[in-house]
Amino acid sequence: MSEAGPGGLPRKGVPYADVIAEMEAASAQDADWRAARTWSLVYHADRAVEAIVQAAYSRFMATNGLSPVAFPSLKRFESEVMAGVRTLLRAPDGAAGSMTSGGTESLLLAVKAARDWAAVHRRLHGEYEFLVPETAHPALYKAAHYLGVRPVPVPVGPDFRADADAARKLVTPRTILVVGSAPAFPHGVVDPIGPLAALAAEHGILCHVDASVGGMMLPFLERLGHTIPPWDFRVPGVTSISTDLHKYGYAAKGASAIVYGSRALRRFQFFVQPGWPGGMYASPTLAGTRPGGAIAAAWAAMRFLGEDGYLQLARTASEAASRLMAGIRSIPGLFVLGEPDMTLFAFAARDFDTYAVGDSMRRRGWRLDRQQLPPSLHLVVTANHAQVVDAFLEDLGQSAAEARGQAPGVAGAAYGMLGEAPAGTDAEDFLLDFLDQAL
Ligand SMILES: Cc1ncc(COP(=O)(O)O)c(C=O)c1O
Structure with a gap:
């Protein structure tokens, strides 16, 4: 980098080729997701999908979806993406939604819409609560935190699915x-959406299904003949569903979708300020x-892949996941948690240190997220991982053999998600310090 000027900017602009070279160098230690040794954060189908997504993103990189009037192209892309999503989610006639920047934004909007709907339709003001399974994504707790709504955790059973009977006792x-996941990220299991949605309907309240990770995969698995627990708009009482296009939709980052059962409900998501001097x-x-790039890239991925393309990717990913689970179950001392409904799951060691297995795998170049309560290692399997199943299982067998007999140690920071705070530290402080030091 040339000498820094005030504010850290270089005094003179750096030539194009040098900036590119600096970026290449900077990414040398980044997760090599194309080689399929990373099991979260990136959903990569193949080079062909990557190429079309990249082309679309670059072409529309400067455009702004805030104004459908200035960019009719984006308006068309968004409405076609949403039509495709509505079909996949089996949304009823009159359903409506929006593209958002990711699963977190979609969930924030679902909670905001529910809060504002309750204020109008139930004349409820002040303290709001919503039911959220313990395994649901932290974005829901973030939504609660930002929006002043109290999250009421619903326990999960030994199968890691939300306990609908327990939920019943928590309604006030x-x-x-009421929220359910399809599936929840940690164990890949779908919550009992039928009973949760029925509970919501009985009380005249809303039910959101977080299908961030499942919405672009479960419909294709169903077509491939898999038995999937009911989770979409066919379930009576479900009033909204979110699904991420930047996960199993294989779009560029910054693309999710939320669909409400009616346009009337979607209106509670909107924000308007008529009196602003700027217009x-x-x-x-x-x-x-x-960002227009993210909208265009999602449209391009869906257009390029079509139903056949997604079906093929789902088939390849689910075959890879099945081989992985079977292989893991055959390694002495390792087991898969619960009965995953999809292509993501967790495994753990029965009587030795699970995180030590993760450490050994890391030394062999594999990046696995650590989970807690109980400790486990996590895999999100995409079609791209089919090429590494045998190599992964071979290394896992050796890593388990190494870890066997080792006493459980202190987990410390891992990749992506953190495992657990070092003994004796306050977990919240530990995480806040982690964020502080990362920026
Ligand atoms: C079930 C579920 N919900 C929400 C999210 C949050 O999505 P994002 O990271 O796109 O905000 C995730 C991310 O993995 C998820 O798996």
Whole structure:
């Protein structure tokens, strides 16, 4: 980097080729997701999908989805993406939604819409609560934190699915929403959406299904003949569903979708300010400026792959996941947690240190997220991982053999998600320090 000027900018601009070279060098230690040795964070189908997504993103990189008037192209892309998503989610006639920047934004909007719906339809003000399974994504707790709604955790059973009977006892007059995951990220199991949605309907409240990770995979697995627990708009009482296009939709980062059962419900998601001197302002989602690149790239991925392409990718990923699970179950001392409904799952060691297995795998170049409660290692399997199944299982067998007999140690920081805080530290402080030091 040339000498820094005030504020850390280089005094003179750096030539194009040098900037490119610096970026290449900077990424040398990044996770090599194309080689399929990383098991989270990146959903890579293959080079062909990557190429079309990249082309679309670059072509529309400067555009802004905030104004459908200025960019009719983006309006068309978003409406076609949403039509495709509505079909996959089996949404009823009259359903409506929006593209958002990711699973977190979609969930924030689902909670906001539920809160504002309750204020109008149930004249409920002040303290709001919603039911959220313990295994549901932290984005729901983030939504609660940002929106002033109290999350009420619903315990999960030994199968890691939300306990619908326990949920029933947690409903109060202040409950505005019941959430279920399809599936929950940690163990890949779908919550009992039928009973949860029925509970919501009985109390005249809303039910959101977080299908962030499953919405672009479960419909194709169903077509491939897999038995999938009911989770979509065919389940009576489900009022909204979110699904991420930047996960198993294989789009570029920054693309998710939320669908409500009716346009009337979607209106509670919107924000408008008619009196702004800059002009009457209307924003459908949380973001102001909406990156056109992400919208165009999602459209391009769906157009390029079509149903056949997604079916093929789902088939390859689920075969790879089945081979992995069978291989893991055959390694002495290792087991898969629960009965995963999809292509993501967790495994652990029965009587030796699970995290030591993860450490050994890391030394062999594999990046696995650590989970807790109980300790486990996590895999999100995509079609791209089919090429490494045998090599992974071979290394896992050796890593388990190495870890066997080792006493459980202190986990410390791992990749992606953190395992657990070092003994004697406050977990919240540990995580806040982690964020502080990362930036
Ligand atoms: C079930 C579920 N919900 C929500 C999210 C959050 O999505 P994002 O990271 O795109 O905000 C994830 C991410 O993995 C997820 O698996």
